Amino acid sequence: MDHFTQPEEIQIDRFGFHYFHNNEEYSINKAKYRLQQLSATKAKWLILKNPVGRAIPEDFIQIANKQKFHLIIDFQERIGDFSDFSEISTFLQVYGKWGVEYACLFNQPNKRANWGDAQWISNDIVSTHADLFLRFARICIDNNIHPIFSTLFPGGEYGDLAFLENSLKIIKVKADPSILENMVISAYGWHHNHPLDWGTGGKKHWPEASLFNAPKNYQDHRGFRLYEWYSEITQKIFGRKMPTIIFETGKSGTNLKEGNGKRLDWSQNIDSTIKLLSGENVFNHDDPNNLYAPIGQEVIACCYCLISSLIEKEIKMDRSVGNEIGSQNFPFSKKTGMDNNKTNPENLNSKQFSYNRYVYIDQPLQSRVPELLEQIDPYIKKHRPFIGFSLLEGLKSAFLIVVTDDKERFLQKNREILEDGNLVKMIAISALHELLNEENL
Secondary structure, three states: OOOOOOOHHOOOOOEEEEEOHHHHHHHHHHHHHHHHHHHHHOOOEEEEEOOOOOOOOHHHHHHHHHHHOOEHHHHOOOOHHHOOHHHHHHHHHHHHHHOOOEEEEEEEOOHHHHHHHHHHHHHOOHHHHHHHHHHHHHHHHHOOOOOEEEEEEOOOOOHHHHHHHHHHHHHHHHOOOHHHHHHHEEEEOOOOOOOOOOOHHHHHOOOOOOOOOOOOOOOOOOOOHHHHHHHHHHHHHHHOOOOOOEEEOOOOOOOOOOOOOOOOOHHHHHHHHHHHOOOOOOOOOOOOOOEEOOOOOOOOEEEHHHHHHHHHHHHHOOOOOOOOOOOOOOOOOOOOOOOOOOHHHHHHHHHOOOOOEEEEOHHHHHHHHHHHHOHHHHHHHHOOOOEEEOHHHHHHHHEEEEEOHHHHHHHHHHHHHHOOOOEEEOOOHHHHHHHHHHHHH
């Protein structure tokens, strides 16, 4: 197992995804299709959620290895339910032999709900978790796997910044050198309805940052730049920034307060973060005269939720996917959202479209995207539409499907930008079966 000693080892290939959770996605045929699709985006990292009570199939991992993905197993154990390491140890022995490189055990141990009231009150939370992590780390390293420190909830009943700092102080004292040389820090890439540069510079730049009683409009660590705040802590404890993997990039986060009722369309930042990960200069969307701060080299991987970014990236890699525009009659109605009017494909020929089909998922439904994708999987396999959260990107397609449970609100908000060019069908979750039943849709 390579130690993290050479900076050049962690400067490239930092872009990845969280893989689907449903079991059928690990079948050989589905795996070949999905991993080829992901590889086309130039992604090199995959986070795999470990199924309850069993290992991910070896065939899947071997296919991923051939595609040269770095694999991360996320056990997502609830620390309050954890009993012993016998099963985890068996899994890690197997995964190590199969070529898995990284593993993470616990999920958000700074949240009371993940312990249960009795354990939360009776335990020294930080010390108990640190000891369990060190045991996990030892097993990982014995099997040539890098251990990842548990993902922490930004905030939490035990503040994540304090939890991380106090944990690392314990680990520094108790861990043997091999653990310190090979462990990895995790950080969520949630945007929390904040722009891409929110919190840039960490605590040094925002010394009065607080989850409570902070100055008005003062920035804190709850945004994509969370990793910078964690890196400050590792620098303080260990004298260096530790390798970091960013989880769930593109998600909004949880327990958000809407404030003015607006939600951030973070999809515009997906391409920017990918460019930053590649070391490119990127101009700030909100301040075009300035560049975004680069993503630090301590970030060895930044993994996106498939639901928000897979196809957005694939658009830029392959414009040739999909049916020839105008080759069929589609029962969409133009600009109105009604579903029954016949349309003439000749109407499409007057405008050049970037691609054929786009499924836009309305913002209130984005938390249900895994469920939606599962329902329309046959449609995706047949027509290979692009899927995403960017309505402006969707309007570059000849046929736009809008999944929304509030057609009137959607039309009222977006009627003006639906005025020209493509054909639009709005469909509710309860009517998704229409996509599968109508041959030409």
